[in-house]
Amino acid sequence: MRLFLLVLLSATLAAAWPAAAVDPQKYFKEYLDSLIGKKYWLREAVNSSPKVYCYTEEVETYFVREFSALYRLSRKVEVTIEKVEYDEAYNFVSMTFKHRKMGYGAITFHWPEDVTPSVLSLESMIRYAFSETEDGDDFKSYVGNNLSRVLHYAGCNHLPPGQYREEFKTVEEAEEKEYKQCNLCFANYPRIPEYELEMYLGRKTLGNVLGQYKFSPNQSLSKLVKEVGYGILENWPYTLRGYNYSFDVLASREVNAYACPGGRIFVHSGLLNVIESVNELEAVLAHEIAHVERRHGLRQVKRREKVAFWSSLAAELAGKIVVDKTGGFEGKNMFLWFINDLSALANQIVMQGYSRENEQEADIYAINYMKKVRNDDISHILFEKKAQYHANLMGHIEDETDKPLLRSHPYADYRIQLAENARIEDFGAGLTFRGYDKDGEMVAELVLESQCVTKVITRVETSRPALTSYYAVGKGYREKTMDRLYLFGTIRTTAALSDSCEMKDIKIKCGDSKIKLDNKEDTILFPLYETGCAFERNTDKLLECIDGIELKLPGVKQWRKED
Ligand SMILES: [Zn+2]
Ligand SMILES: [Zn+2]
Incomplete structure (x- = not known):
C-alpha cells in the first residue's frame, strides 16, 4: 500500500514507463534520476547505529548513514536530494542530499551480491530513511516481538519471524501494550553532537591513565565507588546527557581522581584511604561527574582555536583541502596538528587536571550537589583540605604558580577559599x-x-x-x-x-x-x-x-x- 503511494507520487515516471514493456535496468536508472531534486524529511535517529537493516521483498538489505552533521538527529529536517548513483561493481546506490544550513549528508543503499536492485526495494529502503512530510507518515519505526514482549527498532537486524511481529509508530503505543524496550536497540549511547570527538579525547586520556596505573585488586573498595557513583547519577539535579559511566579504583597512594571525557571515572586507592565518610567520596565523585556532564574536555579543545579553525577542519574532514589567505596552509597538516594537540590535552587532564575555570565550575557543581541532595556543606571542603595536606606532604606548598609541573593538585588554597565562600x-x-x-x-x-x-x-x-x-x-x-x-x-x-x-x-x-x-x-x-x-x-x-x-x-x- 505505502509503496504504491510512493510510486503514485512519482507520477511522471509511472506514466512514462508502463510496467509491462520496460527494460528493468533502464527503469531503475530512470527512477534514480527522478529522485534528484526531491525534498524529503530525514527521519530522526532511533539510536546511534549508522547501519540500518531493511526488509524489502523478502530480502535483507541495508543502508549506511555516512558521517555528517545530518546524522544522529533528534528531530526531522528537510533535505534536498542532489546526487544519486548506482555502483554496479559493489551493488549499491549512493545518495547525496543537502540541508539548507547544515550542509551535505549521504546514504549508501546496499543489496546482497546476488540480488538485482529493484525500484520497489529501493523505495522501501528510502522509507526507512526519510518521510515525505514534517509530521511524518504511517511508517512504523518500531517492531514488537509478541512472544518475548520486547520492542525493537524496525531497522535492527534481530527482528522476530513475521508471524510474531507487531508494528508501532511510537514507543508509547507499544508501552501501553506492555512491551519493554530492547536493551540493544535502545542502548543509551548519547545522541549529542561531537560525541565522537569527545570519545576520542576520552580514549586518549584513558590510555594515559592505564599506561601509568593498575586497577586495585580490592573488590570492596571498587564496589563502594561504583555504588556511590551510580547513586549520584540517579540524584543528579540536571538532565543527564546520556554518557555511559564507569567507576574504577586504581592501585596508587596518590590522593587523586580523574574523569575521562565521555564518562570513565577513576579514583586512586590513596584517596579512599584518607576519606572518613561516604559523603567525602560523594563530593569527589560529584566533582568528576560535573567534568563529564559539563563537557569540560571538549570545551577545552574548542577554546584553543576560534571558529575559523573548526570550519576549516570540518571542510577538511569532508575531503577538501584548505588553503588560507596567504596560501600557506594545507589541510592534512592541520589535522595532524589537531590530533597531536588532543594527545597533549589528554596528558594534561591526567597530570594537572582540567583548566582552572573548569575545575572551579566542577567544584561549584559538586558543592551545589552536596548541599541540595545531602544537605551537607562540610564534606567537600574537608576533602579539599585533605588534598591540600597531601600536596604539602609531597613537599609542595601553595606558591607554585611559576612551576606548573609541580602542581599535582593545583590551587588548593584557591579551591578551599572558593568552597568556603560559595x-x-x-x-x-x-x-x-x-x-x-x-x-x-x-x-x-x-x-x-x-x-x-x-x-x-x-x-x-x-x-x-x-x-x-x-x-x-x-x-x-x-x-x-x-x-x-x-x-x-x-x-x-x-x-x-x-x-x-x-x-x-x-x-x-x-x-x-x-x-x-x-x-x-x-x-x-x-x-x-x-x-x-x-x-x-x-x-x-x-x-x-x-x-x-x-x-x-x-x-x-x-x-x-x-x-
Ligand atoms: Zn532490539
Ligand atoms: Zn577536577
Whole structure:
C-alpha cells in the first residue's frame, strides 16, 4: 500500500514507463534520476547505529548513514536530494542530499551480491530513511516481538519471524501494550553532537591513565565507588546527557581522581584511604561527574582555536583541502596538528587536571550537589583540605604558580577559599529561554541551572620584576582575592542557527535593570550543538531575578522565557 503511494507520487515516471514493456535496468536508472531534486524529511535517529537493516521483498538489505552533521538527529529536517548513483561493481546506490544550513549528508543503499536492485526495494529502503512530510507518515519505526514482549527498532537486524511481529509508530503505543524496550536497540549511547570527538579525547586520556596505573585488586573498595557513583547519577539535579559511566579504583597512594571525557571515572586507592565518610567520596565523585556532564574536555579543545579553525577542519574532514589567505596552509597538516594537540590535552587532564575555570565550575557543581541532595556543606571542603595536606606532604606548598609541573593538585588554597565562600542558588529544573528567528523558528535554547557568588583568586601584574621560571626574569604577579558571580547553564542550538558563531556576553533583565555578564570562553556554537556554558561578573551580589535575557546569536530576533 505505502509503496504504491510512493510510486503514485512519482507520477511522471509511472506514466512514462508502463510496467509491462520496460527494460528493468533502464527503469531503475530512470527512477534514480527522478529522485534528484526531491525534498524529503530525514527521519530522526532511533539510536546511534549508522547501519540500518531493511526488509524489502523478502530480502535483507541495508543502508549506511555516512558521517555528517545530518546524522544522529533528534528531530526531522528537510533535505534536498542532489546526487544519486548506482555502483554496479559493489551493488549499491549512493545518495547525496543537502540541508539548507547544515550542509551535505549521504546514504549508501546496499543489496546482497546476488540480488538485482529493484525500484520497489529501493523505495522501501528510502522509507526507512526519510518521510515525505514534517509530521511524518504511517511508517512504523518500531517492531514488537509478541512472544518475548520486547520492542525493537524496525531497522535492527534481530527482528522476530513475521508471524510474531507487531508494528508501532511510537514507543508509547507499544508501552501501553506492555512491551519493554530492547536493551540493544535502545542502548543509551548519547545522541549529542561531537560525541565522537569527545570519545576520542576520552580514549586518549584513558590510555594515559592505564599506561601509568593498575586497577586495585580490592573488590570492596571498587564496589563502594561504583555504588556511590551510580547513586549520584540517579540524584543528579540536571538532565543527564546520556554518557555511559564507569567507576574504577586504581592501585596508587596518590590522593587523586580523574574523569575521562565521555564518562570513565577513576579514583586512586590513596584517596579512599584518607576519606572518613561516604559523603567525602560523594563530593569527589560529584566533582568528576560535573567534568563529564559539563563537557569540560571538549570545551577545552574548542577554546584553543576560534571558529575559523573548526570550519576549516570540518571542510577538511569532508575531503577538501584548505588553503588560507596567504596560501600557506594545507589541510592534512592541520589535522595532524589537531590530533597531536588532543594527545597533549589528554596528558594534561591526567597530570594537572582540567583548566582552572573548569575545575572551579566542577567544584561549584559538586558543592551545589552536596548541599541540595545531602544537605551537607562540610564534606567537600574537608576533602579539599585533605588534598591540600597531601600536596604539602609531597613537599609542595601553595606558591607554585611559576612551576606548573609541580602542581599535582593545583590551587588548593584557591579551591578551599572558593568552597568556603560559595553562595549558590539552584534553579531547580532550570530557567529556560528560547531564541526565535524572524519566522518564529527556534534557533537556540539556553537553560540556566544555577548561580553562585564566591571569592576567587586572580593573578594581577605588579611592577616589581620577578623570577618567572628557573631561567628568566619578567613581570611579577601577585594574587588578589575578588568576589565573583557565576551563572551556569546549557546552550543548545537547532538546525536554524544560520552559521557557526561565538557566544559572547549576556545581559540579564531584572525589572528595569540590565546586568551584563561575560562569557570568558566565547563558546563556539554550531547548528545542532549542545554544551555547558558559564557567564561571570565581578560582584558580591547574586542576581535578584532573571526576567529575560539579551544574547546575540546569528538569526535570533527575540528571546522568550518559557514556563
Ligand atoms: Zn532490539
Ligand atoms: Zn577536577
